[in-house]
Amino acid sequence: xxxxxxxxxxxxxxxxxxxxxxxxxxxxxxxxxxxxxxxxxxxxxxxxxxxxxxxxx
Numbered sequence: 329x330x331x332x333x334x335x336x337x338x339x340x341x342x343x344x345x346x347x348x349x350x351x352x353x354x355x356x357x358x359x360x361x362x363x364x365x366x367x368x369x370x371x372x373x374x375x376x377x378x379x380x381x382x383x384x385x
Contacts, residue, residue: 332379339371 343364350360 330379332375335371335375335379339368339375342371343367 346367347360347364350363
């Protein structure tokens, strides 16, 4: 499995955990979804940033 895939699996686990904690804490669904989307976006950006190949110039 590629490093990018491992990052995405890790991000998915974190997002699921945080959304579950928000649900247990009785946060409004709008906030829970917003937090999940922001975390997913940050995880994808981090995965791309850490796994992309640098230019050799």
